[in-house]
Amino acid sequence: MSLLIVGSIALDNVETPHGNVVHSLGGSAIFTSMVSKNFCKSNIVGIVGEDFPKEHFALLAGNDIDTKDLKVIPGKTFHWSGKYSDYNKAETLDTQLNVFANFDPQLCEDNKNCDYLFLGNIDPVLQLRVLKQMNNAKITACDTMNFWISGSKSKLLEVINNVDILFINEDELRMLTGVHNIFEAAQKAKELNPKLIVVKRGEYGSFAYSDEFIFFAPVYPVRKVVDPTGAGDSFAGGFMGYLASAGNFEETTIKNAMIYGTVTASFNVESFSVDKLKKIGIDDILARKEIIERSIRF
Amino acid sequence: MSLLIVGSIALDNVETPHGNVVHSLGGSAIFTSMVSKNFCKSNIVGIVGEDFPKEHFALLAGNDIDTKDLKVIPGKTFHWSGKYSDYNKAETLDTQLNVFANFDPQLCEDNKNCDYLFLGNIDPVLQLRVLKQMNNAKITACDTMNFWISGSKSKLLEVINNVDILFINEDELRMLTGVHNIFEAAQKAKELNPKLIVVKRGEYGSFAYSDEFIFFAPVYPVRKVVDPTGAGDSFAGGFMGYLASAGNFEETTIKNAMIYGTVTASFNVESFSVDKLKKIGIDDILARKEIIERSIRF
Numbered sequence: 001m002s003l004l005i006v007g008s009i010a011l012d013n014v015e016t017p018h019g020n021v022v023h024s025l026g027g028s029a030i031f032t033s034m035v036s037k038n039f040c041k042s043n044i045v046g047i048v049g050e051d052f053p054k055e056h057f058a059l060l061a062g063n064d065i066d067t068k069d070l071k072v073i074p075g076k077t078f079h080w081s082g083k084y085s086d087y088n089k090a091e092t093l094d095t096q097l098n099v100f101a102n103f104d105p106q107l108c109e110d111n112k113n114c115d116y117l118f119l120g121n122i123d124p125v126l127q128l129r130v131l132k133q134m135n136n137a138k139i140t141a142c143d144t145m146n147f148w149i150s151g152s153k154s155k156l157l158e159v160i161n162n163v164d165i166l167f168i169n170e171d172e173l174r175m176l177t178g179v180h181n182i183f184e185a186a187q188k189a190k191e192l193n194p195k196l197i198v199v200k201r202g203e204y205g206s207f208a209y210s211d212e213f214i215f216f217a218p219v220y221p222v223r224k225v226v227d228p229t230g231a232g233d234s235f236a237g238g239f240m241g242y243l244a245s246a247g248n249f250e251e252t253t254i255k256n257a258m259i260y261g262t263v264t265a266s267f268n269v270e271s272f273s274v275d276k277l278k279k280i281g282i283d284d285i286l287a288r289k290e291i292i293e294r295s296i297r298f
Numbered sequence: 299m300s301l302l303i304v305g306s307i308a309l310d311n312v313e314t315p316h317g318n319v320v321h322s323l324g325g326s327a328i329f330t331s332m333v334s335k336n337f338c339k340s341n342i343v344g345i346v347g348e349d350f351p352k353e354h355f356a357l358l359a360g361n362d363i364d365t366k367d368l369k370v371i372p373g374k375t376f377h378w379s380g381k382y383s384d385y386n387k388a389e390t391l392d393t394q395l396n397v398f399a400n401f402d403p404q405l406c407e408d409n410k411n412c413d414y415l416f417l418g419n420i421d422p423v424l425q426l427r428v429l430k431q432m433n434n435a436k437i438t439a440c441d442t443m444n445f446w447i448s449g450s451k452s453k454l455l456e457v458i459n460n461v462d463i464l465f466i467n468e469d470e471l472r473m474l475t476g477v478h479n480i481f482e483a484a485q486k487a488k489e490l491n492p493k494l495i496v497v498k499r500g501e502y503g504s505f506a507y508s509d510e511f512i513f514f515a516p517v518y519p520v521r522k523v524v525d526p527t528g529a530g531d532s533f534a535g536g537f538m539g540y541l542a543s544a545g546n547f548e549e550t551t552i553k554n555a556m557i558y559g560t561v562t563a564s565f566n567v568e569s570f571s572v573d574k575l576k577k578i579g580i581d582d583i584l585a586r587k588e589i590i591e592r593s594i595r596f
Contacts, residue, residue, distance in 0.1 A: 086478070180384070182501065183519040203480070204502035205514070214593050216503070216516030221481040255596030295512050296594045298553035 001138070001244040002041040004111050005032045006130050007120025007233070008100060009046040009070070013081040013093075014272060018226045024273035025056050027078065028120030028143070031230030034277040035237025035264040036118075037063045038285060040244040043111055045069040045130070049077040049099040059278070068108050075099040084228065088202060107133045116244040118236055119163070121145045124155035131162055139249060141165035141240060143232065149175050161193045164249070167236050169200040183209070196254065198239065198261075200232055208258050213251055217258040218296055220266035220288055227272045231265045234277065238264030238285070263288040299436070299542040300339040302409050303330045304428050305418025305531070306398060307344040307368070311379035311391075312570060316524045322571035323354050325376065326418030326441070329528030332575040333535025333562040334416075335361045336583060338542040341409055343367040343428070347375040347397045357576070366406050373397040382526065386500060405431045414542040416534055417461070419443045422453035429460055437547060439463035439538060441530065447473050459491045462547070465534050467498040481507070494552065496537065496559075498530055506556050511549055515556040516594055518564035518586055525570045529563045532575065536562030536583070561586040 007028030014021050029044045036042045043066035050072060060067050078100035082090040105126055112135045119127040119142040127142055134140070140163040148156050149172060156176075160166055166189060170182055177188035182199065186209035189197045197209040208215045239261035246253045263285050270276045305326030312319050327342045334340040341364035348370060358365050376398035380388040403424055410433045417425040417440040425440055432438070438461040446454050447470060454474075458464055464487060468480055475486035480497065484507035487495045495507040506513045537559035544551045561583050568574045 181521060181523070183521055201502065204499065205516075207516070214519055215596065216593050218503075218505070218514030218516070221512055223479060223481055225479070252596065259596060293596075295514050298513070298550065298557060298591075 001115040001247050002043060003036050003116040003118060003240055003244045004043050004045065004107075004114035004134075004137075005029050005036065005118045005120065005237075005240075006045040006105055006127070007032060007118075007122060008078055009044075009048050009052075010078045010080050011052070012079070012229065012273070014227055014229055015083040016227050017084070018224070019272070021227075021272040023079075025059070026080065026229060026273060028122075028230070028233040030274060031233035031268060031277070032118060032120060032237035032240070033060070033065045034063065034274045035234045035268070036241030036244070037065055038264075038280075038282050039238075039241030039260075040116075042066065042241070043069070043114060045105045045107065045111065047071045047073065047099050047103045049073065049075040052077045059274075066111075069105070069111050073099050073102065082229070090229070105130050105133075115139070116240060117141065118240045119143065119159070120233060120236075121148075124148055124152050124159045127159045128155065128162075131159065139164045139243060141167060141236070143167040143236060144172065146172055146175055157192060160189075163194055165196045165198060166192075166194045167198045167200065167232065167239075169202070169232065173197075173199055183214075195249070198258070200235060202228075202231075205262065206235070206258060208254055210254075215255045215258055217262045218292065220262055220292055221295075222266050222269060225269045228269050229272075230274075231269050234268035235261035235265040238262070259289055259292055260285065262292060299413040299545050300341060301334050301414040301416060301538055301542045302341050302343065302405075302412035302432075302435075303327050303334065303416045303418065303535075303538075304343040304403055304425070305330060305416075305420060306376055307342075307346050307350070308376045308378050309350070310377070310527065310571070312525055312527050313381040314525050314570075315382070316522070317570070319525075319570040321377075323357070324378065324527060324571060326420075326528070326531040328572060329531035329566060329575070330416060330418060330535035330538070331358070331363045332361065332572045333532045333566070334539030334542070335363055336562075336578075336580050337536075337539030337558075338414075340364065340539065341367070341412060343403045343405065343409065345369045345371065345397050345401045347371065347373040350375045357572075364409075367403070367409050371397050371400065380527070388527070403428050403431075413437070414538060415439065416538045417441065417457070418531060418534075419446075422446055422450050422457045425457045426453065426460075429457065437462045437541060439465060439534070441465040441534060442470065444470055444473055455490060458487075461492055463494045463496060464490075464492045465496045465498065465530065465537075467500070467530065471495075471497055481512070493547070496556070498533060500526075500529075503560065504533070504556060506552055508552075513553045513556055515560045516590065518560055518590055519593075520564050520567060523567045526567050527570075528572075529567050532566035533559035533563040536560070557587055557590055558583065560590060
């Protein structure tokens, strides 16, 4: 099965207590695909400027990530600059949309036929446009953020109404639903029509909520969080990648997908950019999965 | 096996978004024993004033909680008044130590011979006095709070050095160790000599940390948290009660104890005071344990 990933592609400046990087590869489509490629054929949809370094194209090609729908246009690549004083919240220092302001995802025929779709955190208007181009996707999922919840709520609700899975962090879930109790809030989100709500809780793990079950995933106990940028995207990459490889949407598959997402996010936060994701493979992922298994099995 | 519980016994005023109670039964020894009594013979050590209502003595007697070392002296019972605006943090409005200021726990011979000991959150000086009176306890545990970490650190470290299990919430663990990463902090606490660190994370669950393993317990998904007062104590009651009933300190036993603590705390927060704890029995506990099992098994 193949997974289509739509999202940002960025050259980021990031500063954390463990150091900093300048113009490093980032963006939701990158973090997601650099994980999902371990599980299934991964295709990205995005836009970059002519400044986008050749080595990054080579990295994607070397990892068999399809870039037929990665447009290169004159101008500069999307740039985000942020700083983490602690690891719970990034302070945005600068955002330059650049060519991303012209992003209008048009899918090639192959990509319209992908079985699985992950809509990274972008404008709900664009997420909807992609959804409408898909021919017959088995499972569709979206992520979002506070900016769209407050600024484009009706369009966002339309997206949520049309996907199978909503990935959302706990603060955003409370903001979206206006409900404080996190389980009541998940129930409210469930009533917006997705089959599954995946609630991300940072250093506390995550849980999946459906009509049939609730499943809590812990975190992998990372001792040195170098840079949390992309944690949610790399979680989604592990989750959606495994789902696409399994080819069904059963309770056991979803629970395993949650654990794979947990593992892949744990690798991501151990380095800046995709430095760690570049180096790991399925064996590393399986090894951590086993450790997590012991940490919750009783 | 028998469990000895040393802690406060209080008449509390509590206000939460779900209502309020006045002079209701509370205190760490109460919340802990009203849970542990489901698993093992439970004995409390504490002090109350002559105003302590007869019905509360009857409640303890009716639940087979031993009160040989519960002193009644002239004066008023310890009183705490607090308010929860959200459920993460209580605001203390008033504390009247009253007879608790004279608490000097002296154990009867029977209690000196208890196999298991839980030292609730009281002055480390008193915790040490109790520890020294125990004849040959199999497993000893303590809880504490920020007040003692900042005000009586050397005495508290002496307590921690002499118990098998430290129960502590995550903020207090960071305060005790000066380390932000929660797993590094648990490791630092482990080096203070206990065999096991149990880190409580409120609505995010808890984890147990030893030299041999780490174990994450989720929360039971409570939809309506009425009053979080005593959550940590009722967790410890389920944990220590099950441990005492199992009679060993093996990995599987500890993991199950974590889940029992999770379940018993979930019942406690669903009502003010011990209203819910009064009504539940081992069958209710086992039913929720099964639900939790499904929520983490994959």
